Amino acid sequence: MSATVLVVDDDPVQRRLLTELVRKFGYQPEAVESGAAALDRIADRALPPVDVVVLDLVMPDLDGMAVLERLRAGEASPPVIVQTAHGSIETVIGAMRAGAVDFVVKPVGAERLQVSIKNALRVEALEGEVRRLSKRGSGAMSFADLASGAPDMIRAIRLGERAAKSGIPVLLEGESGVGKEVFARALQGAGDRRGKPFVTVNCGAIPANLVESILFGHEKGAFTGATEKHAGKFVEAHGGTLFLDEVSELPLDAQVKLLRAIQEGEVDPVGGRRTVKVDIRLISATNRDLIEAVRQGRFREDLYYRLNVFPISIPPLRNRREDIPAIARRLLARIAAEEGRNIRGIGQAAMALICRYDWPGNVRQLENAIFRAVILAEGDELGPAEFPQLVQALDGHAVEIPPLAAPSRAARPEREIVRVEIKDPSALALLDQTGDVRPLEQVESDTIRFALEHYRGQMSKVARKLGIGRSTLYRKLKELGIEAEEGEGAEETQIRVA
Numbered sequence: 001m002s003a004t005v006l007v008v009d010d011d012p013v014q015r016r017l018l019t020e021l022v023r024k025f026g027y028q029p030e031a032v033e034s035g036a037a038a039l040d041r042i043a044d045r046a047l048p049p050v051d052v053v054v055l056d057l058v059m060p061d062l063d064g065m066a067v068l069e070r071l072r073a074g075e076a077s078p079p080v081i082v083q084t085a086h087g088s089i090e091t092v093i094g095a096m097r098a099g100a101v102d103f104v105v106k107p108v109g110a111e112r113l114q115v116s117i118k119n120a121l122r123v124e125a126l127e128g129e130v131r132r133l134s135k136r137g138s139g140a141m142s143f144a145d146l147a148s149g150a151p152d153m154i155r156a157i158r159l160g161e162r163a164a165k166s167g168i169p170v171l172l173e174g175e176s177g178v179g180k181e182v183f184a185r186a187l188q189g190a191g192d193r194r195g196k197p198f199v200t201v202n203c204g205a206i207p208a209n210l211v212e213s214i215l216f217g218h219e220k221g222a223f224t225g226a227t228e229k230h231a232g233k234f235v236e237a238h239g240g241t242l243f244l245d246e247v248s249e250l251p252l253d254a255q256v257k258l259l260r261a262i263q264e265g266e267v268d269p270v271g272g273r274r275t276v277k278v279d280i281r282l283i284s285a286t287n288r289d290l291i292e293a294v295r296q297g298r299f300r301e302d303l304y305y306r307l308n309v310f311p312i313s314i315p316p317l318r319n320r321r322e323d324i325p326a327i328a329r330r331l332l333a334r335i336a337a338e339e340g341r342n343i344r345g346i347g348q349a350a351m352a353l354i355c356r357y358d359w360p361g362n363v364r365q366l367e368n369a370i371f372r373a374v375i376l377a378e379g380d381e382l383g384p385a386e387f388p389q390l391v392q393a394l395d396g397h398a399v400e401i402p403p404l405a406a407p408s409r410a411a412r413p414e415r416e417i418v419r420v421e422i423k424d425p426s427a428l429a430l431l432d433q434t435g436d437v438r439p440l441e442q443v444e445s446d447t448i449r450f451a452l453e454h455y456r457g458q459m460s461k462v463a464r465k466l467g468i469g470r471s472t473l474y475r476k477l478k479e480l481g482i483e484a485e486e487g488e489g490a491e492e493t494q495i496r497v498a
Contacts, residue, residue, distance in 0.1 A: 002325055003051040003121055004149075006078075007031040008038040008067070010059045014106070018054060020115075025114050028349040035062030039070055042078065048322060050078045050151025052120045054113075057084040057095065068098035079120040083108060118345050125326075125333035136182075139198050139240070139394075141189040146182070150320030152313075156183070159312045164190035169262070171307050173287040174314030177364035180285040181245060183314055187243040193281050197240030201233050204249035210253040216261065218270035234267045237280045244284040247307065248293055252300065252335070259303045282307075317359040318367065324355050327363060331370045332382070341374055346382045353390045445480055449472075452482075 005027045007018045015031045022029035030050070039062075042050050049323050053071075064082055079101040084091060092103050101123055102116045135141040143157050143164075163170050164187050172180040181200060188198050196425045206214055217232025234244060244250075250258065262282060266275040285306045286410030293299035317324065328346060335444035336343045346354070350373075359365050373386035384391055430438060430444075448466070455461045463473040 002026055002028050002029060003117075003329075004028045005049050005054060005117060006038060006041060006050045006051045006328050007054045008033075008035065008059075008064075009054075009056040009083075009234060010034060010054070014056070017107075020052075021110055021113055022117070024110070025117065026351075027117065034220065035059055035064065035067040038067055042071070043074075046145070046154070049147040049326070050228045051326065052117055053078050053080045053443045054117075055080050055082050055100075057082050058086070065094065065098055068095065068100060072440070081113075081116050081120055121329055122333060122344055126337060131201050133489075135189065136185055139188060139193075139195045141182070141185045143186045143190055147326075148320060149322035150315065151313035153323060156312050156314055159310075160187055161190060163312070167192060167281050169282045169284070169307055169309045170188040171290075171309070171311045172283065172314055173311055173318045174285075174287065174292075175362055176287045177271055177362035178314045178316055179359075179363050180314055181243060184241070184243045184283045184285065188209070188281065191281070193240050197237050198244060199233050199237035199240065200243045202245045204246040208254075209249045211251060212257060213270050215254070216257065216267040216269055217272075217276075219272050231371040232267060232269060234261060234278045234280060235276060238278050239280075239281060243279040244282070246286060247284040248288045248290055248299055249251075255300045255303050259300065259306060262303075264307050277443040283301070315364045321355055324359075324366070325351055327353055328366060328370060332365050332374065335367075335371050335374050336446040339374055339485065341377065342380060343374060343377055343382060344380050347384075350383050350387060353384055353387055353394065356394060357390050444476075448476060448480065449482075 005022045007015055007022065009015045009018065009028060009031075010033050012033070015033065019029040019031050028042065028048075032041055035055075038053065038055070040049070042053070055064045055067060064084070068080060068082070071080065077099070080099065081102045081104060082095045082100045083104045083106055085106045095103055101120050104116060105111060132141065132145050135145060143161055146153075146157055148154055148157060160170075160183060170184075170187060172183055174180055185198060188194065188196070201215065203211075213232070215233050217230050217235055218420065220229045222229065257268070261278070264275075265279065266277050268275050290299055290304055290308065294301045294304050315329075322369075325346075328351065332343065332346060354366070354369075361368075369387060369390070373382050376386045430443065448462075451462045451466055455465065459470060459473060463470045466473065468476075
């Protein structure tokens with residue numbers, strides 16, 4: 001689940017040392033012994049994508065500079081940290097010009113390498129997000145921008161790549177917030193309509209009486225309020241792609257007209273005298289079970305078969321946990337830049353929390369959580385304290401989290417668990433270790449002890465804040481075995497546990 005760091009070095013001793021350092025930092029290390037093997041591994045889309053490369057410059061056959069040149073010629077490549085025993089200025093300049101993000105001299109110290117990897121991940125996350133946003137705006141986003149290490153998502157991407165080669169209608173199925181629109185844009189960018197109009201229609205947000213006008217357009221004066229001619233979404237998408245989001249929310253009368261538009265490739269504007277021919281690629285999406293909607297009579301069966309020609313299921317975030325760290329880093333880079341915050345990354349404990357949470361709201365919920373954490377952050381790295389809702393949802397005080405870095409296969413136990421204690425000093429536990437509610441007297445005892453410590457033994461203030469009389473407070477202290485001896489002058493009380 002952690003970032004994958006590829007170590008490229010022909011020296012087996014150096015490879016082993018760097019691999020252990022990377023694992024110690026909490027990342028997933030992989031090692032190869034040549035530049036050619038590194039290029040093959042980076043290009044292998046059947047495996048989890050490589051997030052950072054630690055590259056030796058001096059290697060036989062294909063050296064580090066040649067690897068950098070080939071990576072730069074590709075569409076997208078991971079950030080590269082180069083290392084060599086010869087740290088001349090000319091070498092550094094050459095490596096940076098070839099595309100390296102950092103440079104370290106052998107033997108590199110652990111702290112120096114860790115900082116370099118963190119910076120490389122942050123730079124790549126920000127540059128990758130800018131690149132995706134730019135491609136999204138130009139209609140050039142492709143499936144290479146949706147790199148994933150989750151089997152379910154890889155399967156969906158492969159189906160998308162096949163569908164993109166034709167004009168077949170595609171139905172994207174998945175929960176709200178999984179990124180169906182992003183997937184639809186990749187479908188367009190991978191096909192022959194790349195760079196053409198991409199028009200999105202949120203069918204659930206259109207008033208029932210305006211559906212026909214918005215989809216198919218209207219003539220001036222066609223109805224009250226129609227002061228100007230409107231082309232409609234089908235005409236706007238002519239030559240490109242029309243994305244019907246939440247198509248299950250369309251009213252039945254609009255479904256009839258949508259069916260005809262899809263079948264005939266033409267639309268009838270409201271108040272128009274003749275039909276308008278359109279050439280579109282249709283992609284629809286839903287977060288509901290359309291078959292069940294057909295059974296209940298809420299969705300037309302004939303329209304269902306027109307839309308459901310090539311269904312693709314987009315997995316929820318909880319089923320693609322391998323992708324969560326990369327998505328979280330990308331979101332953090334963008335949000336931190338937008339908010340003007342210098343946050344270099346997400347700490348290991350916080351990332352473990354993020355990866356374990358189920359995210360019922362999927363990517364949209366994760367984005368909101370990262371946004372809130374950026375606003376709360378006081379340091380330059382997000383920790384568990386910036387995700388209080390996750391801590392609370394995962395039973396708050398004790399969270400069992402799988403290790404971020406997988407040990408070597410030879411030494412890997414059947415099950416390994418890291419126990420992280422996360423406790424708010426001002427929070428009182430309501431559940432015991434077995435998960436049952438604690439007795440009321442225990443909770444009351446903890447509350448009184450906390451109040452005594454919080455208000456420094458000022459008995460009048462403690463009683464007032466607890467909403468009880470001083471005599472009642474002294475009686476409860478006696479029952480708890482706590483003796484209170486008031487001092488002279490101000491309300492200073494010495495508390496002693498019997």
